[in-house]
Amino acid sequence: MLTQLLSLPRSAKRIIMLAIDSTLILLAFWGAFWVRMDSTAPYTSSAHWQLFLVIAVSTILLFLYVGLYRTVLRYVTAKIFGVAFFGVVGSTILLISLSYFFNVFLPRTVPVIYFSFLMLFVCGFRLFIRRLLSSAVGDRESVIIYGAGASGRQLLTALIQGDKYFPVAFVDDNSALHKVVIHGVAVYNRASLPLLVQRYDINKILLAMPSITMDKRKEVISSLENLPCEVLSIPGMVDLVEGNAQIISLKKVSIDDLLGRESVKPDSVLLAKNIHKKVVMVTGAGGSIGSELCRQILKQSPTVLILFEVSEFGLYSIEKELSGIARNENYGVRIIPLLGTVQKINRLETIMRTFGVETVYHAAAYKHVPLVEYNVVEGVRNNIFGTLYCAQAAIATGVDTFILVSTDKAVRPTNTMGATKRMSELVLQALSQESGQTCFSMVRFGNVLGSSGSVVPLFEKQIEHGGPITLTHKDIIRYFMTIPEASQLVIQAGAMAKGGDVFVLDMGDPVKIYDLATRMIKLSGLTIKNETHPDGDIEIKITGLRPGEKLYEELLIGEQVHGTTHPRIMTAHEEMLSWEVLSEYIDQLDDACNKFEHDEIRAILLKVPTGFQPTDGICDLVWQARHSTDSNALKIKC
Structure with a gap:
């Protein structure tokens, strides 16, 4: 019945409401007399019925005028009282005026009761109809809202x-x-959650707490892990305020919420020092770190931002994104997308000299451990x-600052x-x-959430x-950090470099x-499948360490670690070689690479004080194929 009424055309629904309001006016009119006069009310008085007809028609016209019938019942709010008030006041004034004009008997308290x-x-x-419509669950899924503040009420x-x-x-x-x-x-309080989940057969809990601290958010999410529910969240307060998302834009709880930290407010001076009004070049601009570096650099208003990338699609994607941001935000930054590999020094030199590059962020690298093992x-x-070529090009063209994006895997590498x-x-x-002008520095950090090759997107898939x-x-x-935080810290660290x-x-x-x-399985509302729970949803399968993979990652080689003016950035003083000594190893390495002598490459990497301690043999797939007499050799883990 309710479904049929809702499917009626708007004009038909309005006619029904007019008829209902006429009935309500009738009840209010005679109800007022009944409350005041009881059995002596003038039910049979033709003058009172004529008064009622005039009042009813006039009141309906007043309701039309104040816009009472423009409101959709499903979306009625408390504002309906304000709209109805003016119509009802007008109707009451008409009741008093017309009764006096037509000389109809009207006790003084009847208008108040009416x-x-x-x-x-x-x-x-x-409000009753709205409640009826909202409580008609139908195919809607029952959910619990965590957070009864302003955001929770808006979400409701x-x-x-x-x-x-x-x-x-x-x-x-x-x-x-x-x-x-x-x-x-x-x-309800948090302790009531298990009972509520069971009573209402809840499969989803919606977090409506966009402005709480990261620590509090982690605590709340941790308390929900063992419930058989998927946890969804409304967008952050910044996105809501800036209009980038709506309150109803629910998303899965990000793993950032579990592993992230309260971010330290970036130092605006450090962020701008090597970027503002300068020509900046980012190598590997289409990668996870490189692309986020570009986004952060763009906010600091360089005059030119050069995107250098070997992947055509990666370059296309980041150039399109950044150009859109620059256009919408009126940054006035010239964005130059350039294809190329960091293995061609003449290409690098030409670019840096042509555009007068002042700052280079070198993020181009092969970072996937097993793939590098297979392609030494x-x-x-x-x-x-x-x-080396990027650095030499920077020196030759007079680049002021050169920052290398390094990794924790460079520490006692396996x-x-x-x-x-x-x-x-x-x-x-x-x-x-050796360099008199270019200031070189490197920033070492661990895994970033959501980067290419990261376990998080793999687990999600x-x-x-x-x-x-x-x-x-x-x-x-492993250690984890969000990509935006890592990129901001790289920029700030580079600004503190002395060489x-x-x-x-x-x-x-x-x-x-x-x-x-x-935790990712549980927050998806699923259960772990194992020997104890064979009927679970998702199994965690242990496959064994991959070539060169460590159980634990480190960030420091030596113990000489000093703090800086930034609480999240430290400096490490470690063993280094003069260019005279290192260049000999570089020449040997170049010769070994040209001849594809993998044994020699490994021997050189072991001789140089890198702390290299390989846990596997040579895993290069071409080398294995050339040195194996067993046709199944490639199937054997090295």
Whole structure:
């Protein structure tokens, strides 16, 4: 019946409301007389019936005038009282005036009672219908809103007006709100959650706390992990205020909420020092770190931002994004997308000299540990020689500042990728002694959430496909940081450099990857499948450590670590070589790469003081194929 009424055309619904309001006016009119006079009310007086007809028609016209019938009942709010008030006041004044004009008997208290009844009937009926419509769950999914503050109430209103979710309860940690009813929805404490989930068969909990601290958010999310519910969240307060998202734009709880920290407010002076009104070049601009560096650099208003990238699609994507941002925000920055590889020094020199590059952020590198193990020569060429050529081009063209994006895997490396990154650091440290103008520095940090090759997007995809989640070792531990925070800290660290500095970012507490996987499964509203729970949803499968992979990552080699003016940035004083000594190793490495002598490459990386301690044999796939007589050799893990 309700569905049929809702499907009627707007004009038909308006006629029905006119008929209902006429009935309500009748009840208010004669109800007022009945309350005042009881059985002696003039029910049979033709004069009073004529008065009623005039009042009814006039009141309907007044309601039309004040816009009472423009309101959609499904979306009625408390504002209906203000609209109805003017119509009912006008109707009451007409009642008094017309009764006097037509000399109709009207006790003095009847207009007061009539006004009260008509307000109650008109507004109460509309709120009742709204409640009836909102409580008609239908195909809507019952949900709990965590957070009964302003954002939670806005979310409640949005959900009531929608047709997807039906809010059955609020949960809030503020004891003053407990047992309060907001728009018909009661507020409970956190301890009531398991009972509420069971009672209403809840599969989703919606977080409506965009402005709380990161620590508080982590605490709340941790308390929800063991409930059989998916946890969704409204956008952050900044996105809501700036209009980039709506309150109803629900999303899965980001793993940033679990692993992130309260960010330290960036130092605006440090952010702008090497960028503002300068020509800035970012190598590897299409990668995870490179692209975020470009976004942060753009905000500091350089005169020119050069995007240097070997991937055509990567360059196209970041150039299109940044051009759109620059246009919308009126940054006035000239964005230059350039294809090229860091392994061609003449290309690099030409670019830096042509555009007068003043600052270089060198993020181009091969970072995926197993792939570099399988492609050793290309890893060495890109990471070591790519950094060398970029640095030499910077010196030749008079670049002021050169910052290398390094990694924690350069510390006591067990894999070729880590060894090449440490070698890159040695190159810059040696060249910093030779260069008179260019200030070289490097910034070392751990894993970033959401980067290409990161476990987080991999786990998300595996959960989405029903599992299993593949994990190399149950005890593996990593440091994590969000990409925006890492990029901002890289820029600020580079601004503090004096020459040859090795900066180390404070990565916070290490994270056990197995625990990360279990939390991601639980927050998706799923259960872990194992021997204890064979009927679970997602299995965590241990596959064994990959070539060159460590159980634990480190950030420092030596113990000489000093703080800086920034609480998240430290400096490390470590062993270095003169360019005279290092250049001999570089020449040997170049010759070995040209001849594809992988044994010699490894021997050189072991001789140079990189701390290289390989845990596997040579895993290069071409080398294995050339040196194996067993056709199945490539299937054997090195």
